[in-house]
Amino acid sequence: MAAAPLYCVCRQPYDVSRFMIECDICNDWFHGSCVQVEEHHAVDIDVYHCPNCQPQHGPSLMKKRNNWHRHDYTEPDDGTRPVQAGTAVFVKELQNRTFASGEEVLLHMAGEQVTQRYLEKHGWQYPISVPDKEGLGLRLPPPSFSVKDVEQVVGGDKIIDVIDVARQADSKMKLKEFVKYYYKAHRPKVLNVISLEFSDTKMAEQVVIPDVAQKMSWVENYWPDDSFFPKPFVQKYCLMGVKNSYTDFHIDFGGTSVWYHVLWGEKIFYLIKPTQANLALYEAWSSSHNQSEVFFGDLVDKCYKCVVPQGTTMLIPTGWIHAVLTSQDCMAFGGNFLHNLNIGMQLRCYEMERRLKTPDLFKFPYFEAICWYVAKNLLETLKDLREDNCPPQTYLVEGVKALIGPLKTWLKREVTEPTSEVPDHIRPNHLIKELTKEIRYLEGSGGGTSRPVKCQGNASGGQCPATRSTLERVCQARQARRAARRLRAQQKEEQVPKVPSNLDILELHTREVLKRLEVGPLEEDPSFCLPVHGKFNMVSTASAAAAENPDTHLRLMLHNGQIIRDVRRPAGSTSTSPAKTESESWAAEQSKSAGETEARRTASGQEGMLSMAGLLCPSKPDEGATSQEPWWSSPSREQHQHHVAGDNSPMDSQGNSSSEAWDNQGPLSFGAPSPLSHNASLGDNYQYCDPSMSPPLHPSKRNASNSPPVSNQATKGKRPKKGMATAKQRLGKILKLSRHNRLFV
Structure with a gap:
């Protein structure tokens, strides 16, 4: 068997996980880290000369910039090509645009008001702005926490995803290289870091996510510890962006909701409601060939501008279409989570991602697997509520209805696609059948959510709680009622005089004899x-x-x-x-x-x-037996x-x-x-x-x-319990x- 070919000055075989560049003279391949060429720099090189060829042929030749409004800045600037998103011209025009005020859709609330109970009662349809993180249960490093501190805690060798804003292209680099770029006096490019998930680093100990995100999260509540699939980590992101960083319109993966806190600096959000018409426009825009040349905010009836200053926390609900501009150097922390309040919208966003053929890198990890886990837990919830004669809330019933259809589709797809996300310990057909049966029971018995709730002790304003955190209170109330019934039955039995049986007589007699012999x-x-x-x-x-x-x-x-x-x-x-x-x-x-x-x-x-x-x-x-002895x-x-x-x-x-x-x-x-x-x-x-x-x-x-036998043989050395x-x-x-x-x- 022939040996694998060796490359680069290090003479190592090809590694798909490492960036490499080809020399235009000797046609040999080199690791970017070995020849000090970053991946985001490679696109700027017109002709590359490796270290072996440079002495004879001179340094590499760089591309010439011909425009400031196109992703490919080498294109001739004849004034006929439209401006593309993220370029310097685009950012300048965006800052000069006029938008509807975000105050029309923002809910300003105190941290202690943003609770799971509040969202279950009133629903979560609009973004929430919290000016102070107090009361949210959110814990973060102090505002003096810098990019260098991130490098020290996370590690400079960690590979991170970096976005070249002007080209709206993603590349990989080491964290320490980004830190060097960040502190340069002159930055030749605008680089943005928005996907540094640090749950597996020491920095995770310094960040505690908001209570509402923790209690409502599917991953935190429904993902089993013994799952075959690795647990998704999407709750702790560190975002480091320089001035004029821009992220174009998007919906967070899997329709997740997001919490977002600006530690220092400033962010500007451009928000669009997830109406049926806007979602249809978004899908068409995302699949168009000129997506980067069309500002999506111009296609909808209203786009809201919301400024998020330092120390403010923003919570964006499911499906909201948004773009983000970093108006000044900024560090922010955020996280994504799925929940029960908008299951139908989450599923619609996921199916949209599949139709748009979104790469797995930009999708929620094991989204289908967690939906199976959630379906199993929701089935148990519906059964418990039915036993308590407590109708489930509207969002829960609608969510289960929306979930049954995709589960059937995914199960049929298992036959044609080799990859499966159905957990091994779940019986999918039985689960779907039982969920359908529960929904039919609710619809057939008039068990809609408009009926008055019979359970007590609920502060959600006349609706029976149907999430895991509040279900515990329902279970406790049910156990108390059953205990009360048992106590009443026991008291009723005690009121009836009991005539001792022959066994009672023998037992009491034995106790009395023992007492008299030993006392x-x-x-x-x-x-x-x-x-x-x-x-x-x-x-x-x-x-x-x-x-x-x-x-x-x-x-x-x-x-x-x-x-x-x-x-x-x-x-x-x-x-x-x-x-x-x-x-x-x-x-x-x-x-x-x-x-x-x-x-x-x-x-x-x-x-x-x-x-x-x-x-x-x-x-x-x-x-007749008196003579018997x-x-x-x-x-x-x-x-x-x-x-x-x-x-x-x-x-x-x-x-x-x-x-x-x-x-x-x-x-x-x-x-x-x-x-x-x-x-x-x-x-x-x-x-x-x-x-x-x-x-x-x-x-x-x-x-x-x-x-x-003798006693020690009969009992084999075992003594009866006390x-x-x-x-x-x-x-x-x-x-x-x-x-x-x-x-x-």
Whole structure:
């Protein structure tokens, strides 16, 4: 493979990003920076001699100026060619023209008055002039900040775009070269810098854009951090122009609005309204072959002249056609931003740029991509407002309508054009469909913006806010209303007396027993036997709920597995087994308390599953089963372990099952029912018992495959979170504390 050809005195390959000039003698190419030839100077050279040819052929030959009113000043001045924009003759004539006063269209406001809320309420159709930056939230360097200071902060080697005003041509040069030109006593040319974006430099720390531009900007509010496309930086420009610099009529890229502050010097704006007729004239003028020879201000009915002195801030809304003349050396700061107030106009300006085949360098970066992002956010906004029964403002509805059409067009263009600006995480077809559905809903339900707003706390004068900043207040109000509704519902439930269920009784009982075991001195029951007095001196009801509800109070007294006290022995009972009687009493009482709060389960499939799991408790004792013996009175220890250890029973400190410890000291009965007979019918006589809150003594017909593992193996070293211990675990704690003592329940 052949080596790449080398050029210039530096003998480097061709670099498309660097300006080069050809020697007319040796025909070799040289980098302008290597031979000290600036790009804007090259057009003035008629015959170029490189450093190698100069000793023999002499210096380069320069072009001869023949006129002062044409971009090509070498043309013969026969007086027949019209004046072109930007030339010395043009600037002189412009200064002598008479225009309508800018006071007819300017809105003079204080900085604190220019807010997003004000613009949303009143619209933004005319330029705003703010004589003092106070209240705008704008922070800038002091007026003593000079062009040299810009070079020191930004860096002299930064490549910048420079406009040769007389030729209205753009070229590139290093910032330090422009600074040298600026401080020359005699400037051979008029150079203007209007596109030095410094967001990626240290000077960005010294400039804070106005609050209204920050809050309304699409880029600042809707551009995601994880976007595949690089974020557009168009909010911080430094403009450095010398006297008689001129920028011809234009609309800022993408129809962006612009903020503009004159730090020192003076600017003159020539403003034209963006009416339908003026925009059509502008497009025709921009595409004409003699555009530079026609002053666009002469084609429209009115062109307004507005002088912007030092310290004044100008805010120009979407679509305004304007030209700018620098009447004296000037430094200004400005920025561009897209917003929701004039979406339709922004889209029209962008489509106009496409028809005029504007180079990408002079278009808003990734304009279509940000429109997709905005469409997604506006869809969420419309849905939120619809949920709140809050109609969106007119500008928002009209903006969404204007956005749907271009989105469809851009999506169809994806097939034919390789470059795509549709973000990867956006479903374009679905997004367009949902936006269309929201608009149809607003139109079909009469949800126009003329309806009175139902949301409160809005200071925008009867219109429901529909931008991101104000939507937050709407969301907060919606959350407050929902919280109020929940609070009212909760208060209504508290007014209705709640009958404790069997699970509530068990839970409260467990808490009371724990409290009595851990706190200290307990009450004494004179009816209790003397050995018990010496051990615990404790009296306890079955639960706090049982004490509060006299219909459900249960009191059992056990010692070594035998019930030695029964307060609620039903009258007329023929059973001679105290355990049997107590079991029946417990089941009957549990059925009475739970029957008032839980729906009865009648579905046979559900009852079958509950029966298999041992979770159906008889609400009334079966009269035909009085001879059936309770499960805890089984003489077989193995059978007792078979019933008790079927679940994962808690372990004591020695690794023994809690069920074994219960066998040693007597099982603690909580009214567990006897096993269901095969002939028992499932219906209203049974209720559901939640096993998560039940002790492991609940009977089950399932076979125990293996003995349960020790606790540290079962939990694999994990401890339950604080406050998450179940009643089952707390009961295990009670049994560990009382395994060698009698316990009164």
